[in-house]
Amino acid sequence: MENPIRDFSAQSLQNMDTSNQNPNGASVVTRFAPSPTGFLHIGGVRTALFAYLFAKKHGGEFILRIEDTDKNREVEGSIAHIQESLEWLGITWDYGPDKPGPFGSCLQSDRLEVYRRYAQTLIEKGLAYPDPYTADEVAGFRAAAEAEKRPFLFRNHRPETFAEWDGTQPLRFKVATIQRSEWHDEVRGDLSAGEEMLDDFIIMKADGFPTYNFAHIVDDHEMGVTHVMRGEEFIASMPKFLSLYEALGLPLPKFVTLPPIMGPDGKKKLSKRDGAKDLLEYRTDGYLPEAMRNFLALIGWNPGGEQELFPGEELVEAFSLERIQKSGGAFNEEKLKWMNKGYLALLPQTEREQYFVDALPATIRSLPQFSLERAAKLTDTALERTHNQVEIREAAEAGEYDWAFAAPEVPKELLKWKNDDSFEQALPRLKNALKLLQNADFGSPEGVKAALWEYAEEVGKGELLWPLRVALTGRERSPDPFVCSWVLGQEETMTRVNGVII
Numbered sequence: 071m072e073n074p075i076r077d078f079s080a081q082s083l084q085n086m087d088t089s090n091q092n093p094n095g096a097s098v099v100t101r102f103a104p105s106p107t108g109f110l111h112i113g114g115v116r117t118a119l120f121a122y123l124f125a126k127k128h129g130g131e132f133i134l135r136i137e138d139t140d141k142n143r144e145v146e147g148s149i150a151h152i153q154e155s156l157e158w159l160g161i162t163w164d165y166g167p168d169k170p171g172p173f174g175s176c177l178q179s180d181r182l183e184v185y186r187r188y189a190q191t192l193i194e195k196g197l198a199y200p201d202p203y204t205a206d207e208v209a210g211f212r213a214a215a216e217a218e219k220r221p222f223l224f225r226n227h228r229p230e231t232f233a234e235w236d237g238t239q240p241l242r243f244k245v246a247t248i249q250r251s252e253w254h255d256e257v258r259g260d261l262s263a264g265e266e267m268l269d270d271f272i273i274m275k276a277d278g279f280p281t282y283n284f285a286h287i288v289d290d291h292e293m294g295v296t297h298v299m300r301g302e303e304f305i306a307s308m309p310k311f312l313s314l315y316e317a318l319g320l321p322l323p324k325f326v327t328l329p330p331i332m333g334p335d336g337k338k339k340l341s342k343r344d345g346a347k348d349l350l351e352y353r354t355d356g357y358l359p360e361a362m363r364n365f366l367a368l369i370g371w372n373p374g375g376e377q378e379l380f381p382g383e384e385l386v387e388a389f390s391l392e393r394i395q396k397s398g399g400a401f402n403e404e405k406l407k408w409m410n411k412g413y414l415a416l417l418p419q420t421e422r423e424q425y426f427v428d429a430l431p432a433t434i435r436s437l438p439q440f441s442l443e444r445a446a447k448l449t450d451t452a453l454e455r456t457h458n459q460v461e462i463r464e465a466a467e468a469g470e471y472d473w474a475f476a477a478p479e480v481p482k483e484l485l486k487w488k489n490d491d492s493f494e495q496a497l498p499r500l501k502n503a504l505k506l507l508q509n510a511d512f513g514s515p516e517g518v519k520a521a522l523w524e525y526a527e528e529v530g531k532g533e534l535l536w537p538l539r540v541a542l543t544g545r546e547r548s549p550d551p552f553v554c555s556w557v558l559g560q561e562e563t564m565t566r567v568n569g570v571i572i
């Protein structure tokens with residue numbers, strides 16, 4: 071039949087093995103297949119995360135396959151960087167560059183023999199041919215096509231006969247000329263594309279490496295991948311891929327197209343600049359891996375219901391293919407911050423303290439009264455106002471925490487409460503407070519409060535608490551005086567109050 075419509079979704083093709091058995095025996099096998107051309111950015115990591123979550127949800131396997139077939143684009147160190155990024159997020163692989171599977175290595179550059187074998191079967195079937203043309207000849211074909219105002223297609227120049235392929239010429243695949251391909255996508259439903267995309271494409275290059283188009287299909291089959299999860303940029307190439315599956319007689323995996331990542335407004339695609347940030351920069355900025363994971367999972371996947379934080383294994387349990395959206399998901403850094411704060415709140419106290427202390431710059435550590443004990447006590451109040459370690463560092467650099475580690479200069483005028491005519495009116499109140507502080511319990515902010523509260527209510531809260539806070543911190547804005555007193559401890563608190571009344 072000439073130019074038939076091929077409905078790949080029905081898997082109705084003859085000679086196709088539709089059993090979809092995978093050699094690993096797992097019911098679900100997914101993979102993340104980055105090219106080692108640099109660091110992992112948000113889009114890549116989100117793909118990896120979805121593939122990982124889906125496999126784990128079904129007790130399946132997740133493969134990290136390195137697609138290093140383009141040696142010119144390879145960036146040194148990127149495989150290690152990719153591994154480190156995924157490990158940071160807790161995305162662990164069953165097979166990866168460091169762990170071959172029953173199918174062999176997970177590095178495509180180690181698998182050249184496999185691709186050659188598959189290429190050979192295509193040649194034997196008469197479905198692939200070594201490209202016999204020189205660059206000049208191709209330029210001539212192209213010019214002739216342009217002159218006649220028709221598209222240039224390799225498939226119009228297939229050689230009648232060709233010599234045996236010795237592996238040093240590029241090998242072209244004879245695509246099936248079909249009007250339309252139709253196939254099913256687990257997220258997008260039934261899709262189709264016309265023949266205009268189809269031309270004889272290279273499957274093996276002159277350097278002995280396969281192209282992506284060919285290698286990923288061979289490997290997905292060899293590795294038993296059941297669900298191919300990737301971005302929408304691959305939809306356009308589906309007619310090519312389908313033509314190859316058919317030629318190789320391979321069963322189709324399920325195709326799962328993930329939605330694009332949009333900017334914060336949800337309308338425009340995430341800009342190159344925002345999306346190009348290295349995932350590990352978020353680690354440097356003090357984002358917790360659980361927060362990042364949770365945040366990424368919600369870009370394009372909607373768990374339904376009100377729950378937004380999915381700590382521990384909850385994300386795996388909640389994840390489902392059915393709830394992956396068709397339309398784009400917004401990348402909203404404000405939401406990431408909010409989530410980080412949520413996960414910081416779930417940390418054990420000692421870890422929260424460590425997190426805060428780790429973020430403090432050297433300038434803070436060199437202040438005369440710096441101690442880890444005081445820094446730890448400052449943690450909760452500081453984390454109420456910050457979302458990550460960058461913000462902690464900024465607050466520290468703006469001097470917000472200096473009062474805790476150095477006796478402040480107290481501008482006398484600042485002691486004046488708004489109801490007072492002059493700062494001196496606050497001094498007798500501070501004197502009385504000093505007496506009360508002598509017997510206060512400094513074991514907690516509440517202990518300090520208990521000692522002062524009755525008197526504060528008697529004289530007016532602002533009348534006492536404002537000048538007291540200013541005496542302790544020298545600042546217009548700071549945590550409340552009970553917290554400040556507890557952070558500083560009894561001796562330092564008394565010394566500072568005393569310092570302003572004499």
Ligand code: GLU
Pocket residue numbers: 102103104105137282286299300304
């Ligand atoms: N190596 C391809 C990429 O990095 C993988 C695409 C796929 O998942 O099939 O874009």
